[in-house]
Amino acid sequence: MTENINLLRVLINCAEKAANIARVCRSNEDLLALLVQEKTGAEANQRFEHDFKTLADVLIQETIRHEVGKLFPEMREAILGEESTHFTNKLGQEIVIAVGDTAVETAAGLEAVLDGHTKAAEALAAEVHRNVDYDSTLENIPDLPETLDYSNLGVWIDPIDATAEYISGDSIFTDFPGITSTGLDCVTVLIGVYERDSGVPIIGIVSQPFGQKLKENVYSSSLNWGVCLPTLKSHNCKSDSSERRANRKIGIFSTSEKAEILQHFLDLNYELAFSAGAGHKALKVICNEADIYLLSKGSTFRWDTCGPQAILRALGGDVLDYVASIKQQLPVPINYIDKSESDADWKRNSNGLIAVRDLAILNEILNKFAEN
Incomplete structure (x- = not known):
């Protein structure tokens, strides 16, 4: 089944689908307030006084796991992420977030988390099951080697890195070109593929769901990808530092x-x-x-x-x-x-x-x- 499917293109489209989910969740303050749940115990990052997970985090992670696992079944058990799939709604009910085969099935599970907010659940489920072809907007995406052993590949997902920035939304800029101190610009979706036997990372996606501000509260993605294999090295990253002063470190x-x-x-x-x-x-x-x-x-x-x-x-x-x-x-x-x-x-x-x-x-x- 994997013969005519390009894993890199699949991951690029998964990252854009993740970005869509992140933007939908973030666009409505009332919905965002419903989605936030504080991490506790072993899940919390000890660097921070407060750490959060959101339904967006968990939903993105499970969407990517579902998409990749469906197309590359030999990879399914090695698709791992940051978030627990368990979410507790306001009634104290613990619900396992799962992506169904249809938008109706996914919406039913989300509605339980969202405590009856049917329209919000349906909107999120629609994003999960939407066909995304973001790869068609990018140039020079290479074909992967036919010898690639998908059964030897694992995936690490960080569905929303900088969750606190995602929740707060406030931005503070630095004096350095392109570098933001805090805010939505710091939010990324991270997907990495590695060889399970060697432990070497071979495919990477870093997407910024809020990378380009089109107008007030409307954003589009910025996305970087790279492939590093013995027979293929390719990326879409800019290669110059023209915005920086000469010899500036x-x-x-x-x-x-x-x-x-x-x-x-x-x-x-x-x-x-x-x-x-x-x-x-x-x-x-x-x-x-x-x-x-x-x-x-x-x-x-x-x-x-x-x-x-x-x-x-x-x-x-x-x-x-x-x-x-x-x-x-x-x-x-x-x-x-x-x-x-x-x-x-x-x-x-x-x-x-x-x-x-x-x-x-x-x-x-x-x-x-x-x-x-």
Whole structure:
């Protein structure tokens, strides 16, 4: 069944369908208020005082899982995501979010979560089951090798990265071209495909549902993709930095990054930008608007990095293990080889990360960190 189906095109269309769902949910404040549910316990990210999941998160994740699993059944059991499929409605009822075979079936399940808001459930179900051909608007999407073993492929999904930004919607801009500190611009949909035996990411999609503002409260997507295989390297990412000053070095960081880490970069004459969202910060490196994204803490997960890493690999860069790379004084890529579920931390990038588009810039950085 997979012979005449291009996985990359499927994922691009899934990302746009995800963006449509995100925009529909975000366009109505009353609906958004219904959708938000605070994460607790093991689901919460300990970096934040409050962490949230939304029905949009869960619905997007399950839509992608449904779409890809239907077309590539050999991949179905290895399509993983950030969110639990369990959602509790205002009556305290726990409901498992699932995508049905028809919009009517999907709407019935959503209506239970939305406590009888039939029109909202039907609107969301319509987006889930809408035919999307966003790939037709993009150029130079390659055919994938016929030898690709789909049974050896896994998928990591972050349905809405920067959920807090998605909920708040407030935007704060920086002095750096293309870099937003907070707000809807920081929201991304991340899809990454990796080889299960080697753990190497090979296909990545990073979509910004709110990438282009058309008019008040009306947005369209910006989408970047990349493929990195032994016989195929391809991407749609811009390759110049004309908007940046010559010899300007920019690092992008979380506002919670350690002061001593930031000082190392200042010593190397880097300018420091701060932004929300792991996916957004990686995207700034992908788009050549920042030279490096470094996070010294283990607060990102496989779903945050798999997609961006595949794109960066297609560009000649990578996402690296921060601790291992400094210790070994060479680039050590983050790896996604399947691990035992009994390892409680198996989904986390416990050693932090370094994302670069140009591996050549690492030498002075690794040397600087080795001195301290």
